[in-house]
Amino acid sequence: MLQAGIVGLPNVGKSTLFNALTRTRKAESANYPFCTIDPNVGVVQVPDERLEPLRAISKTHKVIPAAIEFVDIAGLVAGASKGEGLGNKFLANIREVDAIVHVVRCFEDDDIIHNMGSIDPLRDIEVINTELILADISSLESQKEKLVKKARGGDKQAAENITLIDRLLPHLNENRPAITLDMTDDDHVVLKRLCLLSAKRVLYACNVAENDLADSSGNPYVAKVESYAKEHHGAGICVISAAVEAELIDFDDAEAAEYLESLGVKDSGVSLLIRATYDLLGLASYFTAGEQEVRAWTFRKGMKAPECAGVIHTDFEKGFIKAEVVSYDDLLVAGSTSGARDAGKYRLEGKDYVFKDGDVALFRFNN
Known part of the structure; x- marks a missing residue:
């Protein structure tokens, strides 16, 4: 920290x-x-x-x-x-x-x-x-x-x-x-x-x-x-x-x-x-949001998707496949995860995607 x-x-x-x-x-x-x-x-x-x-x-x-x-x-x-x-x-x-x-x-x-x-x-x-x-x-x-x-x-x-x-x-x-x-x-x-x-x-x-x-x-x-x-x-x-x-x-x-x-x-x-x-300190936050918890994860500005996945666990970074990402603003307008998906606001991002402050993410990775 x-x-x-x-x-x-x-x-x-x-x-x-x-x-x-x-x-x-x-x-x-x-x-x-x-x-x-x-x-x-x-x-x-x-x-x-x-x-x-x-x-x-x-x-x-x-x-x-x-x-x-x-x-x-x-x-x-x-x-x-x-x-x-x-x-x-x-x-x-x-x-x-x-x-x-x-x-x-x-x-x-x-x-x-x-x-x-x-x-x-x-x-x-x-x-x-x-x-x-x-x-x-x-x-x-x-x-x-x-x-x-x-x-x-x-x-x-x-x-x-x-x-x-x-x-x-x-x-x-x-x-x-x-x-x-x-x-x-x-x-x-x-x-x-x-x-x-x-x-x-x-x-x-x-x-x-x-x-x-x-x-x-x-x-x-x-x-x-x-x-x-x-x-x-x-x-x-x-x-x-x-x-x-x-x-x-x-x-x-x-x-x-x-x-x-x-x-x-x-x-x-x-x-x-x-x-x-x-x-x-050059820091920003992305979020994970589900029924179990909502959590803000800290990342350095400029970090790419695999590095941000690694903030949660190193296995996420090693086995990174894709990140499902929606901006906080788009999710708020949609009112729900399903609404954001229906509106086409969820994106699949790869290894070169640079995370932005306020991104809401779900990571796909190999165990």
């Missing part, structure tokens, strides 16, 4: 957000730096409004959503790449995740300490980015020393790595993350081998006060983060309120809906954040 790491400076709301995402109090949350030391890991269901209509069509009571993992990582401070604070631990933990949810404080509150003494989300973002970049520079310089000898001996892969490293180092030394370097598809293959922190995709989670949740357009901090994300990463942002999420943890569905309505919103922001993170 792919993981998204929740990162940020100390005291920006990371652990509170993690608790909200996992609907637990697994991560300690307190008003002092480095409250989180060892990373907390939680499996989170991906909200999907398509599951309930599929359940009704299939006449089943069992629904299994897709899921991803979030990791709550210790707060980072300036100098982390040199071991300041919990820097070494932070960098080791973030290296293990597949994408980054960067929590940025976008609210004023004199009662909650900011470790840098003031609220400035762009400065906070740059502190994190700089430390990731410095760690990457150190890593690449070390890797290059080891690769030179191999390249001289005719190792083609080592030579490819060095070529990209020589392009990356000047880019990183201009304090620009690896993800912003203009690269070909072949370069991206090499980039994965280098295991760089600043090459990970990023989603900025703007943590706002509860009175900004309904409409954050008047929050100047959010506007700055949104502009920065577009200019520097082509990254997305999501507005959440960790304080609101902390309140919702102990509420049942009816109480939560009533509380959110009092704030002028229908969704707390967590559902949007989970779905945005799912997309950030």
Whole structure:
């Protein structure tokens, strides 16, 4: 299962957000730096409004959503790449995740300490980015020393790595993350081998006060983060309120809906954040739907039919023959599986078919 790491400076709301995402109090949350030391890991269901209509069509009571993992990582401070604070631990933990949810404080509150003494989300973002970049520079310089000898001996892969490293180092030394370097598809293959922190995709989670949740357009901090994300990463942002999420943890569905309505919103922001993170990880869902259960299966965008069959079981991929596929929209219009078949909306797809988000599938395979 792919993981998204929740990162940020100390005291920006990371652990509170993690608790909200996992609907637990697994991560300690307190008003002092480095409250989180060892990373907390939680499996989170991906909200999907398509599951309930599929359940009704299939006449089943069992629904299994897709899921991803979030990791709550210790707060980072300036100098982390040199071991300041919990820097070494932070960098080791973030290296293990597949994408980054960067929590940025976008609210004023004199009662909650900011470790840098003031609220400035762009400065906070740059502190994190700089430390990731410095760690990457150190890593690449070390890797290059080891690769030179191999390249001289005719190792083609080592030579490819060095070529990209020589392009990356000047880019990183201009304090620009690896993800912003203009690269070909072949370069991206090499980039994965280098295991760089600043090459990970990023989603900025703007943590706002509860009175900004309904409409954050008047929050100047959010506007700055949104502009920065577009200019520097082509990254997305999501507005959440960790304080609101902390309140919702102990509420049942009816109480939560009533509380959110009092704030002028229908969704707390967590559902949007989970779905945005799912997309950030390059993931999508296809469905199987029958009398026994409706289930969302996670696949990487671009995967072909046999690979998607293998998500269910490796035998499905090995013995793949065909996939019966209907789009969710077509099935919904038809109102039933038989109706979709009668309307000619079911298709038989072969090994080269690239699955799409929302496909409803039944696989044919040899045992």
